[in-house]
Amino acid sequence: MSELRLLACEEALKLLAAFLDGELGGDEQDDVERHLERCRSCFSRAEFEKQLKAQLGALGREPVPADFGERIRTLIARFDRRTGTDR
Ligand SMILES: [Zn+2]
Numbered sequence: 001m002s003e004l005r006l007l008a009c010e011e012a013l014k015l016l017a018a019f020l021d022g023e024l025g026g027d028e029q030d031d032v033e034r035h036l037e038r039c040r041s042c043f044s045r046a047e048f049e050k051q052l053k054a055q056l057g058a059l060g061r062e063p064v065p066a067d068f069g070e071r072i073r074t075l076i077a078r079f080d081r082r083t084g085t086d087r
Pocket residue numbers: 008009010012035039040041042043
């Protein structure tokens with residue numbers, strides 16, 4: 001039996017978004033799945049992301065307010081300013 005290739009948590013988390021979208025190829029999909037089976041912290045992280053996506057998906061079915069994009073941009077701009085690297 002060949003030894004299983006296990007991803008490092010860092011790698012697994014990097015692939016997590018694509019994994020949840022089902023965008024990974026067979027091997028990578030398997031790798032992440034295998035990692036989640038063995039790694040509690042990444043598993044709960046994956047569960048969290050899944051919940052988040054489910055909620056966003058539910059939101060997506062509601063009509064989006066006209067200024068939604070604008071509001072997001074304002075939030076991001078405010079965040080950037082607070083953590084801003086320029087001085
Ligand atoms: Zn992990």
